[in-house]
Amino acid sequence: MSEHGPGPESRGQIDINPIPRIAVQAFCETRETAALIDAASSDRRMMRTHTKVHMGGLAAAVEFYQSAPTPNLVVLESREGRDEILTHLDRLAEVCDPGSKVIVIGHVNDIILYRDLLRRGVSEYMVAPVDLFDFLKTVSDLYAGPEAAPVGRTVAFIGAKGGCGASTICHNVAWTAARIFTSDVVIADLDLAWGTAGLDFNQDPAMGIAEAVYQPERLDEVYLDRLLAKCTDHLSLLAAPASLERSYDFEESAFEGVLDVVRTNVPLVVLDVPHVWTAWSRRTLRAVDEVVLVAAPDLGNLRNAKNIMDSLRHARPNDQPARLVLNMVGVPKRPEIKPEEFAKALEMPVLATVPFEAHLFGTAANNGQMIAETDPKHPVGEIFRSIAVAMTGRAEVKAKKKSALAPFLEKLRGRKAS
Structure with missing residues (x-):
């Protein structure tokens, strides 16, 4: 006192x-x-x-x-x-x-x-x-x-199959979380060869996550500030080089030091994990606070999603299962697995269903914008908001919320009642 x-x-x-x-x-x-x-x-x-x-x-x-x-x-x-x-x-x-x-x-x-x-x-x-x-x-x-304790909560987005739009969902949800909670968010693009975060936010920084991974001994809060590209007042980016000048073969613990420094300094760290299954990607998915699995409603995605879910359940027995987001739902003339059937096969609910909107998403990507910037009134923006609320554990506006104080208060009320 x-x-x-x-x-x-x-x-x-x-x-x-x-x-x-x-x-x-x-x-x-x-x-x-x-x-x-x-x-x-x-x-x-x-x-x-x-x-x-x-x-x-x-x-x-x-x-x-x-x-x-x-x-x-x-x-x-x-x-x-x-x-x-x-x-x-x-x-x-x-x-x-x-x-x-x-x-x-x-x-x-x-x-x-x-x-x-x-x-x-x-x-x-x-x-x-x-x-x-x-x-x-x-x-x-x-x-x-x-x-x-570390300040930051870590959330990893990964796609069940290449091309299912996991990076697009990841970037839009992170941008939404930074906006609605007015709290700092960092996106770390872990796809060093092909990462699209720089394109999606119209950023081309000279340095990014590669410098942090290859020079971990230099990484502290001062060096981190130099590596972050500012996207909005509350959103920053650890961009991937998206270059093929070198091969990106990492050891299992390659990203641990980077994530430890970032989450010590930033309230929310969102990881854009590429669709690979390596020692470092498995270790990263096992270590984060929350995993969001993005899948398209077809058989290949369903098979891969089940394999990833089963692997994560085994690796994270004391954590809640990964969140499931179905993307590109409703492609004209394409046979699709219905969301309820997809969920039943995985024995878990679908957190959100994102409709196929080719013109909207294509325009946003070409302009280096998020969906809510391209069309602020489009319903997809609310879908991203619901995912942001779920993945952060933050309460929805005007919803009843509980804090770490609640268990103590419940005990006290119980004593008074008795």
Whole structure:
């Protein structure tokens, strides 16, 4: 529980690590705390974050998140007492996304309140007035400290068969996630010889993922910044060279170091995995948080999808099965396997069905645009949105959400009921 910041003579000696590309939202009750958050957001150690300051405190936060997803970090100020703070937090827990961290800034130095907050999953309680460097160090320790968990969630997209459109789905879903959650996303194009991410986003960077793979000893957050190509305010790309000047034969663990650095600094890492079955691709699919398998509704895709699903079930026994997306459904005059039959054969549901829209997808590809940029009102955009929500674990807007606080609250409610 933080109360006093360091004196001016010791501030320069504070070890504060740079804070990764997280989204931060603060709900303040006093102008002093709002000014503190503004000043912190301008500090060089928070230069990668996206920070917004609101007034209204805990009550405003509860109301705001009824219709908006929570960011990586929520900072809440309250001048109320213990019971009022806990009541508001109980309500906030019902609308808080999984994985969001919470810092509470209070105006009472109460050890019992501090312990109650920690039991509810709150990351830190700070007593106002809060020192700037104390606040920076608290946030840094949450995300960059020696015991901090990696920030990023990793999601891999792979096609059941070449040409089924897995890369197109991958890029559109990643772009959509960056837009609707206003949180940083990195696409890593792992198809070094034939990757299309650069084309899809109209990017031709001089460096990309090849430099990271072939020079892993150089890769840190500074070098990563040089390798990333900026696509939008929240979306960046580790582009493939798409060159045949060399062969791309990788060891099994070739991409591990790259992904470890990226996911330490970015909230969401989306991997565009080529349709290959090698030691490194199998290892990558086994290690990620989520796998999305894209398939077209024909027999070859069905056979391959079943083989991939069976392999992943064996390799990831404690994880949920890969998500299934059917793409290019409804090609005129083409015999197709119906989605329900495809799902039955794989013994798993279809997450989304993307219709065959040759003109729409062709126009977007030729213009280096995403579908929602080419036609913002087309229903396919909503399909990509639903996939983004599912793969990130983030709650849909206006949907009821739960957070890591929920289990603690349920126990407390059970005790009260008894």
